[in-house]
Amino acid sequence: MTTEPLPPSATVPDPAGVRPAIRAVPAYPFTPVDVPIKLDQNESPYDFPADLKALATARMLARPWNRYPDLHAETLGARIAAYENWDPAGVVVTPGSNVLIKLLTELAGIGQTVLTVSPTFSVYTLEAQLLGARLVQVPLQADFSLPVADLQKALRENPPGVLYITEPHAPTGHVDTEAAVREVVEAAGDWVVVLDEAYHQYSGTDYRALVRAGENRLSLRTLSKAWGLAGLRLGYALASPRLAAHLRKLVPAFNVGVLAETALEVALEHPGYVQERAAEVQRERERLFAALRDHPTWRVLPSRSNFYLLRTPDAEAAYRHLLSHGIVVRRQDRLPGLEGCLRVAVGTPAENDALIEAAWAFR
Numbered sequence: 001m002t003t004e005p006l007p008p009s010a011t012v013p014d015p016a017g018v019r020p021a022i023r024a025v026p027a028y029p030f031t032p033v034d035v036p037i038k039l040d041q042n043e044s045p046y047d048f049p050a051d052l053k054a055l056a057t058a059r060m061l062a063r064p065w066n067r068y069p070d071l072h073a074e075t076l077g078a079r080i081a082a083y084e085n086w087d088p089a090g091v092v093v094t095p096g097s098n099v100l101i102k103l104l105t106e107l108a109g110i111g112q113t114v115l116t117v118s119p120t121f122s123v124y125t126l127e128a129q130l131l132g133a134r135l136v137q138v139p140l141q142a143d144f145s146l147p148v149a150d151l152q153k154a155l156r157e158n159p160p161g162v163l164y165i166t167e168p169h170a171p172t173g174h175v176d177t178e179a180a181v182r183e184v185v186e187a188a189g190d191w192v193v194v195l196d197e198a199y200h201q202y203s204g205t206d207y208r209a210l211v212r213a214g215e216n217r218l219s220l221r222t223l224s225k226a227w228g229l230a231g232l233r234l235g236y237a238l239a240s241p242r243l244a245a246h247l248r249k250l251v252p253a254f255n256v257g258v259l260a261e262t263a264l265e266v267a268l269e270h271p272g273y274v275q276e277r278a279a280e281v282q283r284e285r286e287r288l289f290a291a292l293r294d295h296p297t298w299r300v301l302p303s304r305s306n307f308y309l310l311r312t313p314d315a316e317a318a319y320r321h322l323l324s325h326g327i328v329v330r331r332q333d334r335l336p337g338l339e340g341c342l343r344v345a346v347g348t349p350a351e352n353d354a355l356i357e358a359a360w361a362f363r
């Protein structure tokens with residue numbers, strides 16, 4: 001996504017019809033950087049396997065492109081349901097899970113409350129601000145674990161809305177104990193509770209059982225990370241049929257195209273590569289941590305995801321240094337509690353070697 005600079009308001013006034021909330025919020029902060037080693041978006045460093053890509057392409061050619069796809073990707077939803085062992089009536093598919101975050105904020109946040117932690121995934125707070133929800137953020141504990149008692153208090157003291165919990169957490173990669181997550185979720189009463197599990201294949205965590213136990217709960221999953229399909233734009237929610245039916249009312253009709261649908265069909269028929277690659281990420285993550293442990297000035301923070309934070313004395317200097325070695329990472333140093341931090345995705349072994357070498361060359 002590119003971000004166009006907004007025209008200076010002093011010289012070009014905003015059209016009065018644009019809602020003040022939209023005018024007040026800066027555009028999503030992301031500028032693409034063209035360098036050989038791209039570790040800034042937590043993607044899989046590997047493309048969809050070439051043989052599966054060929055199979056998907058052949059099927060795409062055989063399908064009619066002049067016809068609309070399913071109204072709400074029902075056929076694909078049923079295949080996802082079979083893969084996830086979920087009731088098909090509880091699966092909602094959209095072009096990326098970011099879209100679901102917007103829809104969930106529409107479902108339960110507008111005019112109500114969006115509750116999350118701080119720091120957190122920026123899309124939760126961005127959508128709350130754009131859609132005019134009351135945003136409540138509770139600081140994480142010093143070790144980035146869930147502030148269970150403070151969240152329970154916030155759940156009691158604010159009018160209900162939507163609660164976002166991310167496991168593993170973004171942008172820290174921290175994983176909470178199941179007991180801590182359960183204590184928060186079970187205190188949520190009438191709130192809509194979202195467990196964002198975008199990175200769960202890397203941590204080995206799985207909250208389907210907890211989600212299944214409550215009509216107000218939902219797991220958010222994406223094809224953009226462990227499945228290596230970020231370019232397709234697909235994500236889904238696993239919810240109760242009742243909650244899914246309400247959510248589906250907000251999903252624009254025909255919003256998953258036949259090409260993406262076909263590619264995911266093929267992926268779901270051959271899911272073996274996902275676990276293999278996730279296991280490689282876990283091995284590489286531990287290798288990176290060991291290689292960076294004794295760095296004189298950069299400190300690697302524990303993570304169970306496919307990314308980790310590097311705490312540096314000067315994030316700008318560290319970011320520029322890595323860039324000069326052909327590596328782009330993501331600055332996170334303006335977020336509360338993340339002073340000096342860069343977020344780095346786990347890449348291929350060769351990319352990780354380059355990162356380690358560049359880190360040690362920093363003076």
Ligand SMILES: Cc1ncc(COP(=O)(O)O)c(C=O)c1O
Pocket residue numbers: 041042095096097098099121166170196198221222223224230234235
């Ligand atoms: C925690 C979290 N949730 C959701 C997403 C959105 O993924 P997508 O819209 O690609 O499905 C991301 C992407 O970075 C993420 O980090």
